[in-house]
Amino acid sequence: MASKQNNDYEMLEERDVSFPPAHTAEHLLNRTMIVLFGCGRSYNAHVERKKSKMSFHLDHKPTRQEEKEIERRMNELIEADLPVTFEFVRREDLPEDISTERLPDDAPDEIRLVRIGDYDVCPCIGKHVRSTGQIGRFEMLGTNWDEHERSFRVRFKIV
Numbered sequence: 164m165a166s167k168q169n170n171d172y173e174m175l176e177e178r179d180v181s182f183p184p185a186h187t188a189e190h191l192l193n194r195t196m197i198v199l200f201g202c203g204r205s206y207n208a209h210v211e212r213k214k215s216k217m218s219f220h221l222d223h224k225p226t227r228q229e230e231k232e233i234e235r236r237m238n239e240l241i242e243a244d245l246p247v248t249f250e251f252v253r254r255e256d257l258p259e260d261i262s263t264e265r266l267p268d269d270a271p272d273e274i275r276l277v278r279i280g281d282y283d284v285c286p287c288i289g290k291h292v293r294s295t296g297q298i299g300r301f302e303m304l305g306t307n308w309d310e311h312e313r314s315f316r317v318r319f320k321i322v
Contacts, residue, residue: 182212183290184298185321187247187279191240191295192217192317194283195233200225204262204285214304218316224308225315233317237301244296245280252276261286 193204196219205217225233251273257263261276266286277287279295292298304318 182210182321183292185210185212185215186289187291187295188237188241188298188301188319188321189215189217190277190279190283190285190287190291191237191298192233192301192319193285194279195236195240196317199229199233199236214318214320216316216318218314220313221315222313224310225306230303230306234301234303240279240282241295241298241301243280244294245282246278246294247291248278250276250278257286258284 189205189208189210196202197204200219200221202219202221205219207218209216254263254270254272254274257274257276261284263270263274263286266274274286275288276284277289277291278284299321302320302322304320306318307316308314309316
């Protein structure tokens with residue numbers, strides 16, 4: 164990835180994401196899954212305009228009621244029209260709850276944090292909408308559960 168100079172710090176260029184509303188929804192879904200299931204952020208995500216999928220390690224297969232709750236909360240967060248803001252923080256000044264394990268080895272010293280209201284914050288170089296109200300509607304297309312891997316995949320689209 165290319166880098167550029169900003170305020171004497173080198174940082175990665177904003178990554179071109181095919182569909183910023185779905186990418187912003189990815190952030191919301193990550194935090195929603197953490198809140199509902201106490202899991203980590205998605206370990207595998209493919210976010211695109213037509214449909215997206217994200218996979219999470221969970222301790223149980225979600226019930227149909229829990230699946231409906233994911234969709235309900237996502238649309239509630241979208242309707243709340245939370246602001247999406249950015250902040251640049253030096254790596255050594257990152258808040259303790261911000262994981263750097265997914266940053267590339269060549270990530271610069273200054274990290275861009277993306278905040279969605281008071282709901283989510285994480286390092287990210289992708290493009291986002293200005294507020295969650297610009298996302299549209301979150302529609303869950305289906306889910307898959309892998310008992311052996313304890314993995315739950317959510318397939319969704321933004322309409």
